[in-house]
Every structure is written in structure tokens, then in C-alpha cells.
Amino acid sequence: MSVTGLCQICEQNEAEHSCPNCGTLACEDHWDEARGLCAQCAATVERGGPDEGAVSPDDLDDDEVMRF
Numbered sequence: 821m822s823v824t825g826l827c828q829i830c831e832q833n834e835a836e837h838s839c840p841n842c843g844t845l846a847c848e849d850h851w852d853e854a855r856g857l858c859a860q861c862a863a864t865v866e867r868g869g870p871d872e873g874a875v876s877p878d879d880l881d882d883d884e885v886m887r888f
């Protein structure tokens with residue numbers, strides 16, 4: 821699948837990917853190959869996703885569990 825146009829994040833490089841999540845065209849620099857998302861969506865995923873307040877069990881340390 822080829823993408824035509826400029827990266828919508830930096831608007832300087834030629835876009836090579838189209839984000840399946842938000843539709844943003846992203847150049848190689850602004851594409852997260854591992855996640856298959858644009859840099860913007862990859863950053864959102866890294867923060868824990870759009871679900872606010874969702875805490876994965878891995879984020880709790882033992883102090884949190886033993887608190888009371």
C-alpha cells in the first residue's frame with residue numbers, strides 16, 4: 821500500500837504510512853513500526869491509552885497493595 825502526500829505530523833517528509841487509528845499520514849520518522857501506528861497514537865498508547873484512569877496491575881507496586 822503506497823501513500824501519497826506529506827507527513828501530517830512534520831509536514832516536511834514524504835509520508836510512507838497511513839495510521840489505521842487516526843488516518844494521519846506519517847513519514848518514517850513519525851511512524852511506530854512496532855505498533856503500526858503514527859507517532860501521535862503511539863504516544864497515546866504509551867500513556868495508557870484513551871481510557872482515563874485505567875491502571876494496569878503491573879503499575880501497582882507492593883506498597884500499594886499492602887497499604888491497609
Ligand SMILES: [Zn+2]
Binds near residue numbers: 828829831848849
Ligand atoms: Zn514526519
Ligand SMILES: [Zn+2]
Binds near residue numbers: 840
Ligand atoms: Zn494515528
